[in-house]
Amino acid sequence: LVHNSFTLFGEGSGKLQTIVQEAADSLCEELQACRGQSSDLSVVLMRAVTNVICRLVFSSSYQPSDPECRPALHLYDGIDQTIAGRRLVDIFPWLRIFPNKDLKRLKECVSIRDQLLHRKLLEHKKTLTPGEPRDLLDALLIGQQRGSGGADDITEDHVLMTAAEAFGAGVETTSTTLLWTIAFTPAPPTGAGACSSELDECVGQARAPSLDARPHLPLLECVGQARMRIRPVSPHLIPHVAMQDTSLGG
CATH class of the missing domain: 1.10.630.10 (Cytochrome P450)
Structure with a gap:
C-alpha cells in the first residue's frame, strides 16, 4: 500500500x-x-x-x-x-x-x-x-x-x-544501520578515507550523491552490504502471529 x-x-x-x-x-x-x-x-x-x-x-x-x-x-x-x-x-x-x-x-x-x-x-x-x-x-x-x-x-x-x-x-532500522556503519568503518586513511576518496572522485564536492552514482561506487556499496551481514538492522525480530489458523495441502 x-x-x-x-x-x-x-x-x-x-x-x-x-x-x-x-x-x-x-x-x-x-x-x-x-x-x-x-x-x-x-x-x-x-x-x-x-x-x-x-x-x-x-x-x-x-x-x-x-x-x-x-x-x-x-x-x-x-x-x-x-x-x-x-x-x-x-x-x-x-x-x-x-x-x-x-x-x-x-x-x-x-x-x-x-x-x-x-x-x-x-x-x-x-x-x-x-x-x-x-x-x-x-x-x-x-x-x-x-x-x-x-x-x-x-x-x-x-x-x-x-x-x-x-x-x-x-526509523529504527535505518538509524541502526547508520550507527553500525560508523562503528565498523575504520577511520581514515583506510575505510572512511577510502570511501570519501571514492565519492570525491565519482561525484565531486559540488553536488550531493544520487542513486545514479550507485553503480560507480563499489567500495561504498561493499561497506554497506558488509555491515548488514555483520549486524542486523534491528536487535530482534518483532513478535508476530497469524490472525487465522491455516492449513496447506489438506
Missing part, C-alpha cells in the same frame, strides 16, 4: 532522493557544529531519519528546538525498545492481564503516536487538493476517495496504520 501510494506523487523515487539529500545536508551541518566535541550520534541520526519519514508521510520535519521533537523521538524509541525485547507476554498473551511496565509503556507510546497521526490526518483532510498529493497521507486520502464502497477500499484505519508502519519500519 505504501509503495502504491508513492506512485501517486508523480516523482517516484526522485522525491525520496531529494528529501534524503536535504536531510543529509542538515545532518552534516549539525555534525560540523559539534566538531571537536563528544556527542550522542544515536540521537542526531534518529532525528535525521525521523525527519525523512515525517517529510514523506506528512510534509513536516523537526528542528532540535521544536517542542514536538523530543516527545516524538521518545515515543518511537519507546515503541521499538519494548517491542524488540524478548518477554513472556509475547509467548503467552494472557499474561497481559497482570501488571507489566513494558506493556504499559508500549500502550502509552502507541496512544501518543496515534494522537499525533490523527491530528496530522485531520489537518490533511482540511487542506487536501485532489490530484495534487503532497505526501503519503495525501496519497492515501486520495486513494480512499477513489474507492467504490467495497470491502477492499482504503479505510481511515488503513490510512493511520499505514502511516504508523512507515515510521515503525523506517
Whole structure:
C-alpha cells in the first residue's frame, strides 16, 4: 500500500532522493557544529531519519528546538525498545492481564503516536487538493476517495496504520544501520578515507550523491552490504502471529 501510494506523487523515487539529500545536508551541518566535541550520534541520526519519514508521510520535519521533537523521538524509541525485547507476554498473551511496565509503556507510546497521526490526518483532510498529493497521507486520502464502497477500499484505519508502519519500519532500522556503519568503518586513511576518496572522485564536492552514482561506487556499496551481514538492522525480530489458523495441502 505504501509503495502504491508513492506512485501517486508523480516523482517516484526522485522525491525520496531529494528529501534524503536535504536531510543529509542538515545532518552534516549539525555534525560540523559539534566538531571537536563528544556527542550522542544515536540521537542526531534518529532525528535525521525521523525527519525523512515525517517529510514523506506528512510534509513536516523537526528542528532540535521544536517542542514536538523530543516527545516524538521518545515515543518511537519507546515503541521499538519494548517491542524488540524478548518477554513472556509475547509467548503467552494472557499474561497481559497482570501488571507489566513494558506493556504499559508500549500502550502509552502507541496512544501518543496515534494522537499525533490523527491530528496530522485531520489537518490533511482540511487542506487536501485532489490530484495534487503532497505526501503519503495525501496519497492515501486520495486513494480512499477513489474507492467504490467495497470491502477492499482504503479505510481511515488503513490510512493511520499505514502511516504508523512507515515510521515503525523506517526509523529504527535505518538509524541502526547508520550507527553500525560508523562503528565498523575504520577511520581514515583506510575505510572512511577510502570511501570519501571514492565519492570525491565519482561525484565531486559540488553536488550531493544520487542513486545514479550507485553503480560507480563499489567500495561504498561493499561497506554497506558488509555491515548488514555483520549486524542486523534491528536487535530482534518483532513478535508476530497469524490472525487465522491455516492449513496447506489438506
